[in-house]
């Protein structure tokens with residue numbers, strides 16, 4: 001066994017997807033997002049998701065699509081980012097669905113001499129401000145061009161900039177999407193997908209949507225919003241939300257959503273050394289940590305080389321079901337934990353998973369949720385559990 005390793009539970013991936021499809025049955029298609037090497041879980045995850053009922057996937061590049069095809073030769077796969085025109089033959093060979101981000105790309109694609117009838121999804125920029133067409137005349141023109149070609153306009157989509165948790169951007173983007181598609185007949189396009197996981201959980205189904213994309217939730221993380229506590233500050237936040245709700249006529253927001261998800265990834269390591277540190281001695285870079293009394297520490301074989309980031313804002317690990325604090329700055333390949341006499345050299349340390357939730361890890365490392373999964377999943381040996 002390597003000094004540190006990522007465990008991926010494939011059964012949990014399958015169960016997560018089943019739970020989602022059961023709770024949200026009203027879509028024609030569910031597009032499983034497996035970019036970033038399936039959020040660090042490895043493309044093998046595709047088989048587990050397929051077993052759970054996912055019949056459409058999305059990736060970010062030809063390389064990811066090729067990797068996916070080694071696990072599933074036939075399932076439809078949308079490449080969310082435009083494939084370079086000079087590589088369209090590769091996309092054809094992989095039978096990919098192409099995203100169309102603008103008219104110029106569409107024209108170049110239509111003029112290419114690749115002999116293949118592609119499925120196309122038009123990307124609309126309804127306020128995210130990244131890829132996509134943001135002119136309704138151009139959208140009409142794009143639909144016209146595609147309908148008069150050998151290709152098939154299978155989908156149209158956009159991405160939300162915010163989760164719409166009491167901010168007006170979410171609703172503005174829905175309105176803008178409808179306005180931008182007002183010159184075409186949306187009903188003629190089979191797959192209309194606007195939102196990702198958090199919109200599925202936090203808001204009612206968008207009337208025009210026939211599909212939804214989802215990432216994090218499939219891997220086991222309930223990213224829906226929670227209710228505030230009962231402190232004065234929390235009650236003021238609640239009042240502010242209710243005021244915004246009325247003022248901007250916001251879509252309803254669901255909190256504390258019950259959904260049976262469990263994280264499929266955990267990250268574990270062995271201990272390299274256990275030692276005493278005397279009162280007044282320091283631990284690690286910049287002599288940032290000073291022992292105030294005699295303590296014991298465990299040195300772990302894990303650092304930012306393993307994708308966990310270098311910051312330590314009160315991070316903890318779990319050993320035999322108990323939490324212990326990481327002390328000092330995290331190095332490239334090592335970090336130190338303050339332990340007690342219950343910890344033995346042969347114990348296994350859990351860095352993510354068990355009692356260390358992704359949310360806690362994210363806050364204390366200063367990394368985003370998906371960033372944590374990618375960092376850990378892509379930089380360490382993976383072990384798959386069935």
Ligand SMILES: *Cc1c(COP(=O)(O)O)cnc(C)c1O
Nearest residue numbers: 033159196197198213214215216
């Ligand atoms: C990454 C991505 C998703 C998945 O988002 P989650 O928040 O993980 O559900 C959906 N749509 C697009 C366009 C994406 O890039």
